[in-house]
Every structure is written in structure tokens, then in C-alpha cells.
Amino acid sequence: DADVTQTPRNRITKTGKRIMLECSQTKGHDRMYWYRQDPGLGLRLIYYSFDVKDINKGEISDGYSVSRQAQAKFSLSLESAIPNQTALYFCATSALPDGRSTDTQYFGPGTRLTVL
């Protein structure tokens, strides 16, 4: 079974609709992230959470909100979707770095969202 799962994998919606993308992980990691991927732009960070009570904005948080329901679950919402939010969205997790290892990020398979 995959360690980081995302649902749905694909979604087509209309402008103005509210959309929620969900992420679950079984890696036991404290840190979770939401990114979007656009062609030619790489990955850009939307929100990140270092634990259930710690949520922070990334570089492109406008138009998005998140909820960390549990250590293993981190949801991304688009309150009123617009066409330029059409993208591939990735969830990632990482462990708290210690003296022996870095907080390497592990990615889910992605959600392809199309806003018409």
C-alpha cells in the first residue's frame, strides 16, 4: 500500500465551486505539505503543517485553505475555484529531522484538478 495517498486522483469542476482535496499518510510523519505543479514552473508550496496545531502559509496560499484533521490527514480546500487553479496538486510528508537524517519529503501520486 502507498504511504501517501491522495483523493480524488482527478477532478473536473466549474468556476465558483468549492473543492476539497484530501491527503492521508501512514508514514507516521509530523510534517505535511501541499504543492501545486504547473508546466514549466516546477513545484510551488501552498501550505505546510509541522503538527496538528501548526499550519503555515507557503508562497502561493491565496485562494486556498487547509485543515489538519489528524497527524495523518491534511486537506486542501479551494473555497471558490477559478480556472487558473487548474494544476496538478501534490501532498508531501516528512519526518522531523534529527542529527542523523534530513527531513526528506515523500510525495503522494497527485490530484489533477481542472477548473472550467
Added chain:
Amino acid sequence: GEDVEQSLFLSVREGDSSVINCTYTDSSSTYLYWYKQEPGAGLQLLTYIFSNMDMKQDQRLTVLLNKKDKHLSLRIADTQTGDSAIYFCAERVSGTYKYIFGTGTRLKVLA
């Protein structure tokens, strides 16, 4: 500001070596990563290198780091058709949560 640059495309013949290059701007980066993205899939961690290392080898993969020039490369020996994918370089900015990703290099392996 921080930036990571990669060329967009690379085409090689099966059995040849591939070299994917990356330049970064933040000299305080602690770790540098290579991820692979196959069609329809997420990013898969291939390897990473700590900033005090010059080279890391892992089977067919060789990572070279030139800190002076802020240049990172990934060499894939004996490239196979299954290596066709997009390869992302990323840097972990020291003292922050931030990962900065490059735009990705699409590797096409010709049979």
C-alpha cells in the same frame, strides 16, 4: 532570492549515459535532492547529497556537487527506456522549512 534552474529537455540513446544538470543560488543549502516523476505519478526520491560532500554514488546514479559554482548534476549510467521521466532538482534551504524545486528536466530515452 532562491532559485533552482534546470534545462527542460534531454534526449539520449538507450545504453548511453545521461547527465542532468542543475544550478542553484542559495549557498546555505544543506541538502540537495534529485526526484523522478513518471507519467501520472508523484515525485519519487532518487537520491540526495549533503552539502559537505562532492560526490555520491548509488548503483547507476552518480551525483556530483560543485559548491563553488553551485552546480549539481545527476549522471545515469547505462540509461534504459524505463528511465524516461521528468527529473527534479531541489534544494533544502538551511534553517527553514523550504524546499526550492527546479522546473524539471524531461529525459527521453530512445531505443
